[in-house]
Amino acid sequence: MKKRVLWTAIELLLALAVIGTVSRQVPVRESQLEGSIMSLAPSVTEILFALGVQDRLIGVSTACNYPPAAKHIRKVGHFGVPDIELLYALKPELVIITQLRDPEARKAIQFCGAKLLTVKQGDHEEVFRGIEVIGKAVGVAEAARKYADELRERFARATVNVPDAQRPRVYVEISPRPLRTAAKGSFLDDLIYRAGGINIAHDFSQPWTTISPEAVVARNPEIIILAYPTSRDAPYAIAGRIGWSGLDAVRSGRVVTDLNRDTLARPGPRLVEGLEALADLFARYREDKAQ
Amino acid sequence: MTPRKKLAVGLVVLSAALLLAFFWALIAGRARVPVGEMFSAKYAPLVKLRAARALLGIIVGAGLSVAGLILQAVLRNPLADPYVLGVSSGAGLGAALAILGGVAAAGAWVIPGCAFGGAVLAITLVYVLARVGKTVPVYTLLLAGVIINSIASSLLIFLAHTAIARGQGLYSVLWWLLGSLQVFEAWPVAVAGMAIGAGIAITILFARDLNVLSIGEEPAAHLGLRVERTKKLLFVISSLVTGAAVATSGLIGFVGLIVPHAVRLVVGPDNKVLVPLSALAGGTFLIICDIIARTILSSGELPIGVITAFLGGPFFIYLLRTHRGRMSK
Amino acid sequence: MNAITIENLECGYGGAPVIGGVSLDVPRGEFLGILGPNGSGKTTLLRAATGIIETSAGRITVNGTDIRSLGPRDIARQVACVMQDNAASVGAGHLAFAVRDVVTMGRTPYLSRAGWATSRDRDAVDRAMELAEVTHLADRPITELSGGERQRAFIAMALAQECDIIMLDEPTSHLDIAHQIGILDLFAGLNRDSNKTIVGVFHDLNLASEYCEHLLLLKDGQVAAVGKPEDILTAEMIRSIYGARVAVQPSPATGRPHVFLRKSVNT
Numbered sequence: 001m002k003k004r005v006l007w008t009a010i011e012l013l014l015a016l017a018v019i020g021t022v023s024r025q026v027p028v029r030e031s032q033l034e035g036s037i038m039s040l041a042p043s044v045t046e047i048l049f050a051l052g053v054q055d056r057l058i059g060v061s062t063a064c065n066y067p068p069a070a071k072h073i074r075k076v077g078h079f080g081v082p083d084i085e086l087l088y089a090l091k092p093e094l095v096i097i098t099q100l101r102d103p104e105a106r107k108a109i110q111f112c113g114a115k116l117l118t119v120k121q122g123d124h125e126e127v128f129r130g131i132e133v134i135g136k137a138v139g140v141a142e143a144a145r146k147y148a149d150e151l152r153e154r155f156a157r158a159t160v161n162v163p164d165a166q167r168p169r170v171y172v173e174i175s176p177r178p179l180r181t182a183a184k185g186s187f188l189d190d191l192i193y194r195a196g197g198i199n200i201a202h203d204f205s206q207p208w209t210t211i212s213p214e215a216v217v218a219r220n221p222e223i224i225i226l227a228y229p230t231s232r233d234a235p236y237a238i239a240g241r242i243g244w245s246g247l248d249a250v251r252s253g254r255v256v257t258d259l260n261r262d263t264l265a266r267p268g269p270r271l272v273e274g275l276e277a278l279a280d281l282f283a284r285y286r287e288d289k290a291q
Numbered sequence: 292m293t294p295r296k297k298l299a300v301g302l303v304v305l306s307a308a309l310l311l312a313f314f315w316a317l318i319a320g321r322a323r324v325p326v327g328e329m330f331s332a333k334y335a336p337l338v339k340l341r342a343a344r345a346l347l348g349i350i351v352g353a354g355l356s357v358a359g360l361i362l363q364a365v366l367r368n369p370l371a372d373p374y375v376l377g378v379s380s381g382a383g384l385g386a387a388l389a390i391l392g393g394v395a396a397a398g399a400w401v402i403p404g405c406a407f408g409g410a411v412l413a414i415t416l417v418y419v420l421a422r423v424g425k426t427v428p429v430y431t432l433l434l435a436g437v438i439i440n441s442i443a444s445s446l447l448i449f450l451a452h453t454a455i456a457r458g459q460g461l462y463s464v465l466w467w468l469l470g471s472l473q474v475f476e477a478w479p480v481a482v483a484g485m486a487i488g489a490g491i492a493i494t495i496l497f498a499r500d501l502n503v504l505s506i507g508e509e510p511a512a513h514l515g516l517r518v519e520r521t522k523k524l525l526f527v528i529s530s531l532v533t534g535a536a537v538a539t540s541g542l543i544g545f546v547g548l549i550v551p552h553a554v555r556l557v558v559g560p561d562n563k564v565l566v567p568l569s570a571l572a573g574g575t576f577l578i579i580c581d582i583i584a585r586t587i588l589s590s591g592e593l594p595i596g597v598i599t600a601f602l603g604g605p606f607f608i609y610l611l612r613t614h615r616g617r618m619s620k
Numbered sequence: 621m622n623a624i625t626i627e628n629l630e631c632g633y634g635g636a637p638v639i640g641g642v643s644l645d646v647p648r649g650e651f652l653g654i655l656g657p658n659g660s661g662k663t664t665l666l667r668a669a670t671g672i673i674e675t676s677a678g679r680i681t682v683n684g685t686d687i688r689s690l691g692p693r694d695i696a697r698q699v700a701c702v703m704q705d706n707a708a709s710v711g712a713g714h715l716a717f718a719v720r721d722v723v724t725m726g727r728t729p730y731l732s733r734a735g736w737a738t739s740r741d742r743d744a745v746d747r748a749m750e751l752a753e754v755t756h757l758a759d760r761p762i763t764e765l766s767g768g769e770r771q772r773a774f775i776a777m778a779l780a781q782e783c784d785i786i787m788l789d790e791p792t793s794h795l796d797i798a799h800q801i802g803i804l805d806l807f808a809g810l811n812r813d814s815n816k817t818i819v820g821v822f823h824d825l826n827l828a829s830e831y832c833e834h835l836l837l838l839k840d841g842q843v844a845a846v847g848k849p850e851d852i853l854t855a856e857m858i859r860s861i862y863g864a865r866v867a868v869q870p871s872p873a874t875g876r877p878h879v880f881l882r883k884s885v886n887t
Binding site: 294295496497499502503505506509510512513514515516517559560561563 | 667670672691692693694695696697699700701703716717718721722725726728729731733734736774781
Binding site: 002003006009013014016017019020021023024025026027028030062074075076077078081083084085086088089104107108111210 | 586
C-alpha cells in the first residue's frame with residue numbers, strides 16, 4: 001500500500017515536470033530586437049508609458065499594473081528579479097530596474113547580454129531626474145526633460161506652505177497587522193509635509209516602520225489614511241479598535257480609504273497626483289477648521 | 292536478493308534515472324531549446340547555465356538526503372532531518388547576517404562562509420546543550436535541536452523585519468530562506484561538490500555502523516562500536532554536508548526526510564545499500580523539483596523550497612501519524 | 621587463566637559510585653549467576669566487565685588481558701552480551717531489519733569497514749540462528765516478532781559473535797515459562813558442550829539456582845557472598861540481602877534449593 005502511494009507521488013511529480021516542460025515555451029531570438037526594453041519595476045513601466053515608448057516594451061514585471069495596458073504586456077519576472085530564461089529568449093537591448101534588490105539579478109541580466117540601467121528613486125527629485133535618465137537611455141531625452149519639468153512644476157505648485165499650527169496631524173496606515181506606517185526618509189512622509197500636513201510618525205527612525213497602537217493614540221491624529229484598506233468596512237473597524245474611538249480623526253469622521261495607494265507609495269510620475277490628492281484633503285481640513 | 296545485488300541493481304537503475312533527469316533539465320525551461328541544436332553557439336550559454344544548475348541540484352539533493360539519513364539512523368527517529376537539529380536554520384542565519392550586514396560585497400565567498408559557520412555553530416551549541424556527562428542521549432539532542440531551531444528562526448525573522456524596515460536586502464534573504472539552485476559561477480558548485488562528495492564517501496564507509504546503531508547504543512557498544520566517537524563523527528559530517536548545501540543554495544527543506552524514506556520503502560533498511568542509493572535518488576529528485584520550480588509558473592520562478600515543502604509537509608504529517616506510537620527511545 | 625578477573629572494582633555513572641570494591645574470579649567454563657536487590661549494581665557490574673563504562677578504580681581482565689589495553693572490537697570478539705531490553709529497543713518501523721540482518725550484526729567485530737559479509741560470516745550466522753532456533757524467522761522483520769522470538773533473535777546475534785564468554789542481563793525476565801526454560805537450556809548446553817563461560821544476572825532466584833554452578837550476591841555495590849547455590853540460597857541469607865521472608869527447600873526434581881514465598885497476609 002505504501003509503495004503504491006510512493007509510485008503515485010512519483011508519477012505526480014513527473015507529470016508536473018512534464019507539464020512545466022512543454023507549456024508556454026518561448027523560442028529563442030537570434031539577436032536583440034533593436035530598441036527593445038524590459039522594465040522590472042512598476043514605476044519604470046509608468047514612466048516608459050508616459051514617455052510614449054511602450055511599443056518598445058517587450059516585458060514587464062508581475063508588479064507592473066499601471067497603466068491598464070501594461071497588464072497585457074508579457075511578464076518577464078518579479079519586481080527587480082528577472083526570469084533568466086525569458087530574458088535569454090527575448091534578448092532585450094535594455095533592461096531597466098530600480099534599486100538592485102537581488103545581486104544575482106545583475107549577473108542574470110549581464111548573462112543575457114542586455115544593457116542594464118539602474119535608476120535611483122530615493123526622493124521626488126531623484127524620481128524626476130530618473131525620468132530624464134530613462135528618457136536619455138531610450139532616445140527621447142528632449143521629451144523626457146519636458147515631461148520631468150512639467151512634473152516638477154506641478155509638484156511645486158501643489159506644495160503647500162502653511163505654518164505648523166495649521167497642519168493636520170496625519171497617520172497613514174500601510175498595513176494593519178502589524179501596524180505599519182511611513183516615517184522620515186520615505187516618500188510618503190515627504191509628501192505629507194509638502195501637502196500641508198504633519199506625519200505623526202515623522203520622528204521614527206526607519207523609513208517604513210512599525211508603530212504601536214498606543215503611540216497612535218498618544219499622538220492623536222486628526223486624519224487617518226488607510227493606504228491598504230482591508231475591506232469596505234475598514235473605517236468602522238478603525239473606530240472599533242480599543243482606545244481609538246476617541247481619536248480626533250475618528251470622532252470627526254476623517255478616515256480616508258479612497259486614496260490610490262500606488263500614487264502615494266510608488267516612486268513614479270503619479271507621485272504628483274498623490275501630492276495633489278493629499279493637498280486637497282488637507283486643504284478641506286483647513287477649510288472645515290476655519291468655520 | 293542479497294544486499295550486494297540490491298545495491299548493484301539500484302545503482303544501475305538510479306544512475307540511469309539521474310542521467311535522464313540531468314538531460315531533461317538541459318532541455319526544460321521557458322526558452323525553447325531544440326534538442327539537436329543544444330550545443331550550437333546560440334543555445335550553448337543557456338544550456339551551460341541549466342547544466343550548472345542541474346549539477347548543483349544533484350550535489351545538494353544528494354547531500355541533504357544523506358544528511359537526513361545519517362540523522363535518522365543515529366537518532367533512531369524517522370522524523371530526523373537537518374532541520375530538526377537546527378543545522379539548516381543556523382546556516383541560514385549565518386547567511387542572512389552576511390547579507391544584511393552588507394559584508395557580502397567583500398567577496399563572493401563571504402555568504403557561503405558565514406552559512407557554513409552558522410551551521411557549525413548550531414551543531415556545536417546543540418551538542419553542548421544536549422550533552423549529559425560523556426554521552427548525548429537522544430531525547431536531549433532532539434530537545435536541544437528544537438531550541439536552537441527556535442532561536443535561529445526568531446533571529447532570522449527579526450533580521451527580515453529589520454530588512455523590510457530599512458528597505459534593503461529583503462529579497463535576497465527571502466530567496467535564501469526558500470532556496471534557489473541558480474548559479475552563475477562554477478566555483479560554488481565545485482566547493483559544494485567537494486565537501487558533499489567527501490561527506491557522502493565517508494558516510495558510505497560508516498554505513499555498517501549506521502546499521503548497528505539502529506538496534507540501540509548499548510547493544511552497538513557491545514558489538515565493538517565506539518559509539519560516542521562514531522556518533523560525533525557522523526553528526527559533524529551531517530552538519531558539514533548540510534552547511535555546504537545551505538551555503539550554496541539556501542534553505543531547501545524536507546529533502547532529507549522524503550528521500551531516505553522513499554528509498555527505504557523500496558530497498559529496505561540496510562544502510563550499505565541505502566546511503567549510495569539515497570544520494571542518487573536525492574539528486575534526481577531535486578533536479579525534477581527544480582524543473583517544476585522553473586517552469587510551472589507562467590513567468591518567474593517558484594523558489595524550490597516551496598516545491599519540496601509542498602511534498603514534504605503532508606509527508607511529515609503522514610510519518611508523524613504512523614510512527615506516533617512507535618518512536619524509539 | 622580465568623575467563624574474567626575483577627579486582628577492587630569501583631565504578632559508577634558520574635555521582636556516587638554504584639560499585640564500590642568488588643573482586644571476583646570467573647574461571648573458564650563457569651556458569652555464574654549474579655543476584656541482588658534492585659539498585660545493587662548488577663547491571664553496572666556487567667557493563668563494566670564488558671568495557672562499556674569507565675571505571676574509577678580497580679582492574680578487569682578478560683582471558684588474561686587488562687581490558688583497558690583492548691579495543692572495543694577486541695573485547696567484542698571475546699565477550700558477547702545479551703541485554704534484557706534489546707527487544708524493547710527496537711522501535712520505529714524504519715528500523716525493520718530482517719532477523720538474518722540483525723544476527724549478521726553479530727559479526728561486526730570481524731567485518732571490515734568497506735567489505736561485505738563472507739561465506740565464513742554467513743556460516744556463523746546460520747549456525748547461530750540454528751542454535752537459537754530462529755532459522756524459520758530469518759527473513760521476517762524483527763519488528764514483527766513476538767517478545768520471545770525477538771529475544772531469541774538477539775541471542776542468535778550474540779552467538780554469531782563466536783565468543784567464549786557470554787554475559788546475560790536478565791535475558792528471560794519478560795518471557796513465559798516455556799521460553800525461560802528453553803533459553804536457559806540453550807545456554808546450559810553451550811556451557812556444557814562448548815565450555816562457554818556464562819555470566820548471568822538473574823531476578824528469578826529459582827532459575828538461577830537450577831542453572832548456575834555458582835551464585836554471587838551483590839548488595840549496595842559490594843559482594844555479599846559467593847558460593848554454590850546450596851550455600852547461598854538460605855532463608856537467612858535472603859532475609860539479610862533482600863529483606864524478604866522466605867522458606868528454602870530442595871527441589872524434588874533436581875535437589876537444587878528453591879525459594880518459596882511467605883506472604884505476609886494470610887488468605
